Amino acid sequence: MAQIHPTALVDPAARLGDGVVVGPCTVIGPDVCIGAGTRVGAHCVIEGRTTIGVDNRIFQFNSIGAVPQDMSYGGEPTELVIGDRNTIREFCTFNTGTLKEEGVTRVGSDNWVMAYVHIAHDVRLGDHCVLANNATLAGHVHVGDWATIGGLSGVHQFVHIGAHAMIGFQGHVAQDVPPFMTVDGNPLAVRAVNLTGLRRRDFSAERITLIRQIHKLMYRSSLPLEQAMEQVAALRGSSPDSDADVQVMLDFVAGARRGLVR
Known part of the structure; x- marks a missing residue:
């Protein structure tokens, strides 16, 4: 009772x-x-x-x-x-x-x-x-599994935050935050892969290496986003667990409603 x-x-x-x-x-x-x-x-x-x-x-x-x-x-x-x-x-x-x-x-x-x-x-x-x-x-607002949103952060209407993403302290989140990424600052920007979070969740070294490759293609290659995502799609089959992580990113980018934090 x-x-x-x-x-x-x-x-x-x-x-x-x-x-x-x-x-x-x-x-x-x-x-x-x-x-x-x-x-x-x-x-x-x-x-x-x-x-x-x-x-x-x-x-x-x-x-x-x-x-x-x-x-x-x-x-x-x-x-x-x-x-x-x-x-x-x-x-x-x-x-x-x-x-x-x-x-x-x-x-x-x-x-x-x-x-x-x-x-x-x-x-x-x-x-x-x-x-x-x-x-x-x-x-x-839609927030994926295992995401972390820092204190005093505000997330704008209709924003999507991907799985395993990390929003830093006092984030002003007005665009979609891709999975696996750490963002902070004003204006908000992607800083790196959320390595601490992924390791705490027992992501293998191979999976983390793949996610870092995705980050480099999207944020360090100077490629237009469309071409970067073509390169991300080409990573399928590169490691035992790669297809699922690649697909998570491809689906998120395809469904972005407010543009991506860059």
């Missing part, structure tokens, strides 16, 4: 799984579903059509599932879906989606979300991401 503090206000229609803990003065609305083992701290508000998975840790003073900060929103029944085993620290704001996309804001699993993070409407956050204090994701 769920453990609900006597001062919490949980709507009878809310669905709470086994072992859910709800702290003092927290408010949970009727359309909320919280999976087993999730712990919600004090003074949180979880509202709207919000689904939260299992074994999450939501610290005190969070606003989860409020309507989007979008002036065109007209009260449509949009959603927020959060996966499993996420840590969400203090004073974060996660909003539901809009009908401009599928109507759902999606947060994956195993993410580490620090204090004062804002996840706006229609964001898609992957798995195993780290968002440092005060990171802000505007509407329709």
Whole structure:
């Protein structure tokens, strides 16, 4: 059974799984579903059509599932879906989606979300991401798995951030950030491959060598982007795991919506 503090206000229609803990003065609305083992701290508000998975840790003073900060929103029944085993620290704001996309804001699993993070409407956050204090994701931002976004960074609407990318401290991210790359500075620029992140995730030496070749072709060869990507495509088959990593980059560049950080 769920453990609900006597001062919490949980709507009878809310669905709470086994072992859910709800702290003092927290408010949970009727359309909320919280999976087993999730712990919600004090003074949180979880509202709207919000689904939260299992074994999450939501610290005190969070606003989860409020309507989007979008002036065109007209009260449509949009959603927020959060996966499993996420840590969400203090004073974060996660909003539901809009009908401009599928109507759902999606947060994956195993993410580490620090204090004062804002996840706006229609964001898609992957798995195993780290968002440092005060990171802000505007509407329709897509973030790949294992990405890291530094503190006080702002990500512009519709930007895509690739898997395993690293955004440095106070990044102003107005263009798409390719997978595997580290970016920082003002104006933002690609500095190098995210070697530390890749090594922590047990990328082999061969895979890292290939990704460094991709970086050199895209950012050190002086080739126009189209020609550089032709050279990247030609790297298929050069190492046992090369095809998957090459395809990740090709697909990302092909789908870029706001141009690439250069």
